[in-house]
Amino acid sequence: MTAKKRILSGMRPTGRLHLGNLHGALDNWIQLQEQYECFFFVADWHALTTDYASPGQIRQNTWDMVLDWLAAGLDPEKSTLFVQSDVKEHAELYLLLGMITPLAWLERNPTYKDQQQQLEVKDLSTYGFLGYPVLQAADIIIYRANGVPVGKDQLPHVELTREISRRFNFMYEKEVFPVPDPLLTDVPVLPGLDGRKMSKSYGNCIYITEAEGTIQEKILKMMTDPARVRRRDAGDPEKCPVFDYHKLYSSQDEIEHVADGCRTAGIGCVDCKKILIGNILTRLAPLREKRLHLESNPEKVKEAIRKGNERASKEVRTTMEEVRAAVGLGHSMFQP
Numbered sequence: 001m002t003a004k005k006r007i008l009s010g011m012r013p014t015g016r017l018h019l020g021n022l023h024g025a026l027d028n029w030i031q032l033q034e035q036y037e038c039f040f041f042v043a044d045w046h047a048l049t050t051d052y053a054s055p056g057q058i059r060q061n062t063w064d065m066v067l068d069w070l071a072a073g074l075d076p077e078k079s080t081l082f083v084q085s086d087v088k089e090h091a092e093l094y095l096l097l098g099m100i101t102p103l104a105w106l107e108r109n110p111t112y113k114d115q116q117q118q119l120e121v122k123d124l125s126t127y128g129f130l131g132y133p134v135l136q137a138a139d140i141i142i143y144r145a146n147g148v149p150v151g152k153d154q155l156p157h158v159e160l161t162r163e164i165s166r167r168f169n170f171m172y173e174k175e176v177f178p179v180p181d182p183l184l185t186d187v188p189v190l191p192g193l194d195g196r197k198m199s200k201s202y203g204n205c206i207y208i209t210e211a212e213g214t215i216q217e218k219i220l221k222m223m224t225d226p227a228r229v230r231r232r233d234a235g236d237p238e239k240c241p242v243f244d245y246h247k248l249y250s251s252q253d254e255i256e257h258v259a260d261g262c263r264t265a266g267i268g269c270v271d272c273k274k275i276l277i278g279n280i281l282t283r284l285a286p287l288r289e290k291r292l293h294l295e296s297n298p299e300k301v302k303e304a305i306r307k308g309n310e311r312a313s314k315e316v317r318t319t320m321e322e323v324r325a326a327v328g329l330g331h332s333m334f335q336p
Contacts, residue, residue, distance in 0.1 A: 007036045007183065008145040010043040010084065013061040017068040018205035020190040020198035023248060028149055028185050030073040038079040039143050039312065042066065045084050045091070049132045050115075050122060066301060068208060071291035080315075082308035084139065089316040093138040094131075096327060097164055100171060101134050105163065109133055110156050137161040141168075141177040142316045149183040158182040172326040176319075188248065191241035193222045208284055209291045215284070216277050219245075224269045225262070237262040242273060249279040 009029065017026065032038055042062050048055060062083065074081060084090055106112070112130065140148055140161050148158050158180065165177040189197055192204025199205070206218055224242055225235035237243040237259040246255050254275055261267030294301055324330030 004035070004037040005146040006039070006143060007032060007147045007149060008039040008041070008140050008143050009149050010041040010046070010139060011065060012043045012047045013058055013065045014047070014200055015057070015061040016064045016207045016209065017072075018198055018200070018207050020192075020205070021068075022072060022208050023188050023190055024151070025149075026069065026072050026074070029079075032149060032183075033075060033079045036147070039145070039315075040069070040074065040079055040081050041087075041139070041312070042083045043139070045135060046132060049126075049128045049135075050124065052126070052128065053122070066305060067291050067294050068287075070294055070301065070304070071209060071287045076304035076308060080308045080311045081305060082312040083305060086309045087312045087316060089313070089320050090135070090138055090142060092320060093142050093316075093323060094135045096323060097134050097138055097168065098131060100167055101131075101137075101164055105160060106130050106133060109160065111153075133157055133160050134164065137164045140180055141165050142319050143312075144178050144319060145180050146178060147181045147183040149185050151185060155182055155184075168326075174322075174326050176322050176326055188244075190248075191244055193218055195223050195241045206280075209288045212281050212285075212288075215280060219273050219277050219280070220270065222273065224272075228262070228265075228269055231268045232265050234265045235262045242269070242276060245276050245280070246272075249276060249283060254279070 009025070011021070011025065029038070029040055042065065044058055044062055047058050047061075051058070066081070069081065070076070107130075115124065115129075136157055137160065140158075141164070148161070150158055159182075162179050165179050168177060169175050192198035192202055193206070194202065194204045196202055196204060206215055219242070222242055225237070225240040227233060227239070228235040240262065243258065243262070246258055250258070258267065258272045258275060262272065321330065
């Protein structure tokens with residue numbers, strides 16, 4: 001039997017997940033765990049690269065995110081789920097890779113200056129923020145992952161990981177690390193309540209396990225095509241953020257119905273939203289129910305992550321023995 005290829009991915013712990021997280025990453029992870037040997041991790045050290053001055057929420061955010069992972073369908077029997085900071089070898093490899101990574105590679109990272117501008121209220125002129133792509137590379141290659149599921153915007157990070165992997169193998173004349181391939185995924189950019197990209201920093205999110213009444217209230221207030229000022233005004237569904245949700249949650253007949261109703265003013269925006277609300281609540285009800293069950297069984301959740309930490313730690317110990325040997329470490333004359 002051919003062994004499954006291995007993939008790795010992670011998420012920063014920012015708390016409960018919203019619909020953008022569900023459709024942008026989590027749904028894809030759930031499908032991938034049926035085809036690959038998967039390692040999925042809580043990137044809590046990565047959270048510190050931008051939130052080092054206010055880390056108080058990381059622990060709670062980690063718990064909330066893991067609950068949502070499990071509620072959505074990640075299966076700890078099929079995937080290794082673990083917390084980055086509980087596997088200390090990530091930091092050791094990060095240190096060693098930092099020794100060989102040219103500074104220019106990090107400075108040319110297209111998201112480096114972009115994120116500094118987007119998060120200008122934070123001081124990101126730190127070594128940790130500049131070097132986080134090296135930590136990201138360590139996260140991936142320490143598991144000798146064959147692939148990394150990413151959207152197009154993350155391709156530069158995977159390419160840097162590939163360059164670092166090649167450089168290590170070349171410098172130390174040993175093929176310690178495979179060169180991982182990007183697994184390009186079609187990631188839908190889901191608009192938030194105000195039409196901008198859904199983001200917690202914008203306060204425009206619908207969370208996957210929040211109360212039904214809250215979801216209903218948010219969608220009823222969601223912006224629509226600005227051309228539809230009055231009920232009798234015709235609109236363009238392609239200019240309406242609500243229609244993007246219909247494409248994900250509604251049947252083909254419903255999609256055609258609301259599209260035609262929008263263009264002809266045959267239905268009002270509230271009627272359109274009510275159809276969507278019913279479909280979203282139907283889809284999310286099992287997730288909410290499962291999360292409530294998990295919340296009442298915290299030891300079951302903790303045990304799943306403990307086992308994942310153990311599996312991850314066992315895997316990286318073997319890798320790091322080879323890494324230390326390649327760079328001339330781990331053979332101290334003072335060892336008994």
